Amino acid sequence: MTQDKDHPAGTDRELGALLARGARPTTEATTEVRDQLAEMAAAIVSTNQARSRRRAGLISVIVAPILVLGVAGTAYAVTNIDWSQLWHNTPEWAEWAQDPDATVHYALPGGGTCELRLGEVVYSPDPNRPADVAADPRAEQAARDFLRTADLLTVADVDAMITAMRDKDENWAQADDGTAVPFGYGTDNYNADVEYNMAVKQAIQVAVTDHVESMGIPSTGLGFQSQEQCTGADQ
Amino acid sequence: MRGRARDGDEQRFLDITGEIGPELLRYFQRRIGSDAPDLVAEVMVTVWRKRALLPLEHEHARMWCFGIARNLLRNYSRGEQRRSELSRALRATVSVTDVELDSEEAVAIRDLIYQLGPDLAEVVTLTHWEGFSLAEIARLQGVPAATVRGRYRRARLALLAALSTDVAPTLL
Numbered sequence: 001m002t003q004d005k006d007h008p009a010g011t012d013r014e015l016g017a018l019l020a021r022g023a024r025p026t027t028e029a030t031t032e033v034r035d036q037l038a039e040m041a042a043a044i045v046s047t048n049q050a051r052s053r054r055r056a057g058l059i060s061v062i063v064a065p066i067l068v069l070g071v072a073g074t075a076y077a078v079t080n081i082d083w084s085q086l087w088h089n090t091p092e093w094a095e096w097a098q099d100p101d102a103t104v105h106y107a108l109p110g111g112g113t114c115e116l117r118l119g120e121v122v123y124s125p126d127p128n129r130p131a132d133v134a135a136d137p138r139a140e141q142a143a144r145d146f147l148r149t150a151d152l153l154t155v156a157d158v159d160a161m162i163t164a165m166r167d168k169d170e171n172w173a174q175a176d177d178g179t180a181v182p183f184g185y186g187t188d189n190y191n192a193d194v195e196y197n198m199a200v201k202q203a204i205q206v207a208v209t210d211h212v213e214s215m216g217i218p219s220t221g222l223g224f225q226s227q228e229q230c231t232g233a234d235q
Numbered sequence: 236m237r238g239r240a241r242d243g244d245e246q247r248f249l250d251i252t253g254e255i256g257p258e259l260l261r262y263f264q265r266r267i268g269s270d271a272p273d274l275v276a277e278v279m280v281t282v283w284r285k286r287a288l289l290p291l292e293h294e295h296a297r298m299w300c301f302g303i304a305r306n307l308l309r310n311y312s313r314g315e316q317r318r319s320e321l322s323r324a325l326r327a328t329v330s331v332t333d334v335e336l337d338s339e340e341a342v343a344i345r346d347l348i349y350q351l352g353p354d355l356a357e358v359v360t361l362t363h364w365e366g367f368s369l370a371e372i373a374r375l376q377g378v379p380a381a382t383v384r385g386r387y388r389r390a391r392l393a394l395l396a397a398l399s400t401d402v403a404p405t406l407l
Contacts, residue, residue: 006368006380008387015391018398019363022344023265027329029257036325037256040276041249043321044283151310157285206284214280216320 047213096120097227101147106200109192112232116200118147118224125221135220139212143222146211155211156203158196165199193233201226244286251289251296252279258365259304264329265364267311272322272329274311278304279321302375305357347397355390358383 009016027033100117107113121144125135166185183189204226209219259278263271281303282289290296348356357376361367369387373380 005384006370007366008369009362009366012363012391015359015394016363018344018394019348019359021338022341022348023360023364024268024341026261026264027257029260032328033257033260033325034253036328037260037275038249038253040321040325041252041256041279041283044276044279045245045248149310151306154306154310155281157288160285160287163287210280210284211277214276214321 044214093117093229094225094227096225101144101224102150102152104152104200104204106153108230108233109196110233112193112230114197114200114228114230114233116204116226116228118152118204118226120225121147122223123221124223129220133220134218136217139217139219139222142212142215142217143208143219143224146208147224150207150211152204152207153200156200156207158199158203161199161203161206162195165195165202193230197228197230197233201228244289247289247296248283248286251293251300252282255297255300259300260325260329262301262304262365263308265360266308269326269330270311272325274304274307275325276321277307281307298371298374305375309353347394350397351390351393355386355393358386359390359394362387 005011096119097117100119101121102118104116104118105113106116121140123135123137123140129135183191183194185195208224209222212219212222256275256279259275260271263274267274278300282300285303288299290299348360351359354376358369358372361372361375362369367375369383370380373383376383
């Protein structure tokens with residue numbers, strides 16, 4: 001194929017002229033438009049940095065999202081973790097999960113498959129939070145709308161979450177003697193299916209939070225439930 | 236895993252979004268009109284969130300951002316609440332500078348394009364509205380270049396055939 005054939009816009013002028021008349025009007029890239037786009041990007045960076053500082057400083061006083069790993073406090077043997085306890089598989093979906101806001105399906109690294117349902121969005125900020133931590137009840141509807149309309153596995157960055165989880169392993173199980181035993185990447189207890197499953201849920205949580213905050217609404221006090229059923233997981 | 240400094244990622248994010256921001260705005264405006272600034276904001280948020288995966292090579296980074304835009308567009312539904320604070324100023328500018336008057340001919344042409352189906356329609360619009368090469372479109376659609384060339388040929392034939400019918404707009 002010649003270069004021209006790879007760029008038909010330059011040669012197929014008849015069709016190009018027709019299609020140009022079908023496009024909606026566009027905005028010229030004026031200095032004002034460029035400046036506003038640059039400000040948008042800068043705001044995203046600064047919002048993210050402010051949120052990181054807020055999360056780091058106030059973790060103990062802000063109501064945490066309900067979607068949690070579900071591992072703390074569960075008893076495991078140190079050398080032979082019974083992963084079936086982690087998958088939380090029950091024959092029935094919870095009542096809220098029978099009418100979820102979102103349902104996603106994904107494959108595990110070991111070949112198993114999961115159906116994850118999300119819903120029961122709540123807005124419940126800590127009334128005793130510091131005065132400078134803003135909360136907004138619109139967060140609930142914004143999160144619910146996002147769950148209902150977004151392609152969650154497209155917007156959730158599972159790979160980046162796995163990278164982050166490996167950088168800072170906060171996954172642990174409780175040994176018989178009560179000590180905390182890490183089971184993340186690089187440990188003897190590493191389980192790729194477990195890691196991936198947790199990463200999916202955390203990445204979705206981050207995507208929801210980012211979406212709400214990108215609308216100018218603080219995510220303080222926002223929470224939602226999740227329940228998954230997996231088959232073929234490495235247990 | 237790449238080990239770039241965080242500040243480097245931030246600068247690359249600002250560079251790439253500054254460069255392709257106007258292109259993204261036009262990409263969404265041509266297809267969805269007034270919600271375009273909000274979709275641009277969503278692309279930027281997603282690019283920022285995934286910045287660790289932003290390709291190092293410039294053209295690949297540009298196409299990667301358009302891939303995100305394409306995915307968001309596929310999930311776009313008109314009427315959904317998308318009024319982001321991030322895009323408020325741009326929305327105001329766009330609404331002042333652009334008058335969204337669609338002629339009957341423009342609507343008819345878009346109908347023709349939509350009738351091609353999503354894959355063929357995307358090939359001809361990315362070609363003639365954005366000026367992408369067929370090889371670039373192949374990367375975006377995740378198919379071999381030969382498939383895109385075939386899609387372009389079929390789309391072209393279908394559009395030109397439709398123009399010969401009574402209901403289609405005529406070429407001036």
